[in-house]
Amino acid sequence: MLCLVASSTPLRAVLLDVDGTLIDSNDAQARSWLDAFEEAHLDVDPGAVRRLIGKGGDRLLREVADLDIDAEPGKTISQRHKAIFAERYLPGLSATRGARDLLVWLRSQGAQLVVATSAGEEEMRALLQTAGVDDLIDVFTSSDDADETKPAPDILGAALRKSKRSAAESVMIGDTPYDCEAAGRIGLPAIGLRCGGWSSEELPCESVFDHPADLLANYRASPLRRLSGVSA
Structure with missing residues (x-):
């Protein structure tokens, strides 16, 4: 609309x-999510992750991997995304x-x-x-x-x-x-x-x-x- x-x-x-x-x-946020999914040994579509940047992390987890942000492994993946972004990517932005x-x-x-x-x-x-x-x-x-x-x-x-x-x-x-x-x-x-x-x-x-x-x-x-x- x-x-x-x-x-x-x-x-x-x-x-x-x-x-x-x-x-x-935005690209760094997507890479951070992909790194976190990789740590959890979950294979997700990188393009789908990138297209969902801008939505809340709860929605991204649900739409990409059918995971709940308040339950494992979604909770840990979300936490790792935040940590990875802050440590690996944010300083270079x-x-x-x-x-x-x-x-x-x-x-x-x-x-x-x-x-x-x-x-x-x-x-x-x-x-x-x-x-x-x-x-x-x-x-x-x-x-x-x-x-x-x-x-x-x-x-x-x-x-x-x-x-x-x-x-x-x-x-x-x-x-x-x-x-x-x-x-x-x-x-x-x-x-x-x-x-x-x-x-x-x-x-x-x-x-x-x-x-x-x-x-x-x-x-x-x-x-x-x-x-x-x-x-x-």
Whole structure:
């Protein structure tokens, strides 16, 4: 479903995904899952794992290997994925192109920056620090704040409640179809970024850009034109 939300209400809050949106980590997340499955002597489809990055780990385990994240061996595989990612891959990652510049500009336009990610609290903080944007975030929400992970809209609803904003005065920036789907379920306009590995056709958002730098350069073609600090 296309996330088209027409509104003249000024934007006050920008909800941000992290993996693939602010930090170039989607491939590393997929490799970490594959390493964890290999340790457990489970053969899974690498392409299927990669396509599910952006969903919650509970959904990935269930859809790829029919495993429950709260029961063995799913629980251990999930824990190993997190450890492997933090130890082997995270130190070598960097921000997506223009991520910090976009966030600095958004703040200069009066936007409240709200993280809304399927990652857990500890991993979210590490990702933001590695991306060099942790000092720019106003409100933090993670999978710990949601009953169901993306593409369920729970985390976005939690982000709106924490920021005390409505969907009409907010926008979501993400890089996966699951971000766009979650936003659409609660009437939240969404901006998609192709830097996460999906094409424009796979990102059912109001507008799609290559990366944060592209969005910043062309923000008037996106819902960001409604920011209160932007002149007509």
